[in-house]
Amino acid sequence: MRIFCTSERHANGGPGEFILARVEQALNGLIASYCGRVQVVYLDPPFGTGDVFHSRLGAGQAKLTLPTYTDDMEETAYLSWMRTILAGARELLCESGSIYLHIDYRMSAKLRLMLDEIFGAHNFMNEIAWCYKSGGRATRYYPRKHDTILFYRKSAKVCFNISAVGRPRGPEKRNHMKRFIDENGRICFTIRSAGKIYTYYEDTPVYPSDVWDDIEHLQQKDSERVGYATQKPEALLSRVILASSKPGDLVCDLFSGSGTTAAAASRHGRRFLAVDASPLALYTLRARQLKSASARSLLEGESELVLRYPADETPAQISAKIVTQRGKQMLLIERASFAPDYPLVYAAVGTAQEGVFSPVSTDCRPVLPLLLPLGEISLPVAQITDALGHTAFFQIEQKPD
Secondary structure, three states, rough: OOOOOOOEOOOHHHHOEEEEEEEHHHHHHHHHHHOOEEEEEEEEOOOOOEEEEEEEEEOHOEEEEEEEEOOOHHHHHHHHHHHHHHHHHHHEEEEEEEEEEEEOOOOHHHHHHHHHHHHHHHHHEEEEEEOOOOOOOOOOOOOOOOEEEEEEEOOOOHHHHHHOOOOOEEEOOOOOEEEEEEEEOOOEEEEOOOOEEEEEEOOOOOOOOOOOOOOOOOOOOOOOOOOOOOOHHHHHHHHHHHHHHHOOOEEEOOOOOOHHHHHHHOOOOEEEEEEEEOHHHHHHHHHHHHHHHHHHHHHHHHOOEEEEEEOOOEEEEEEEEEEEOOOEEEEEEEEEEEOOOOOOEEEEEEEEEEHHHHHHEEEEOOOOOOEEEEOOOOOEEEEEEHHHHHHHHEOOOOOOO
């Protein structure tokens, strides 16, 4: 029997919450729940490129290329849309909070003026240039090899700790410095300036400037890639989060996309709040967080992941039954499909109560027929999700074999 759920609660994968919705439609609810509670807002919105972006799921002959989003909004409508989002983001921030708006040359000038208006020009912190080497090479103009990240605080009480993102100077010689080994065997460097001698050791931290050329764009075969279009490297978000928040703080991303902000936040002991309109973003974040939680669960314990989304009435069917193998009860999913028929990308079994699904077994790369452990569940609910993001839940009422 098919049932309908509008949220999932995973024991691991957080701490955080994802909401499947258009950000402008979710803002009022977000402000009602989180007004003044967010430490960092990171936004990586559409850049106004006019392009259609695609994501890739699977590998080899099973690889699928699916449209992710269309970035073709007319400029006046785009700027009005961004004004609503930026004003809402300011409401979410606590007094010590800050916002990082990731954009490129197309809209950076206009959006900086908008941020000056919404946050106050006196709350401008930095215009960060993230430089990279990947991409094509133009000949009609200088190749465009950087994005702009506009960094604003909400107030003078801003939390900012540049020492959290310092890196050891290392053994390389810089800026005509003299290199030598001191009496304790430590490598150090000296330079004379204005009659004074300055000494630096190889473990002396060097802090990033407003030009970030030490974080590379993800390459096509980078192991960090999850197949989602416009994915940003986790190192980029780690720098933002570490410099502008403390452990336990809430980090918000209103264009979650590939889930990088959530991944970086949970890795560094922060909570996350993520929003995106694409079902592929929900699937990608879920898979990414469950995988990383499994890898570190023995060290960091449990942390709840909450996913919220509208009820999905896409036609679907399933053939499943409870079986016993080696004395343990399992759910055997023999067949499952949606109309239209796209490959399954996720399956789970658990319990459901009042529209909330709580999984006990999950598979982010299901191959049918599929066996999922039931644990102590007596009335299991099966969940299936296809490559387009359609989701269906079924109460399995058959008695065990």
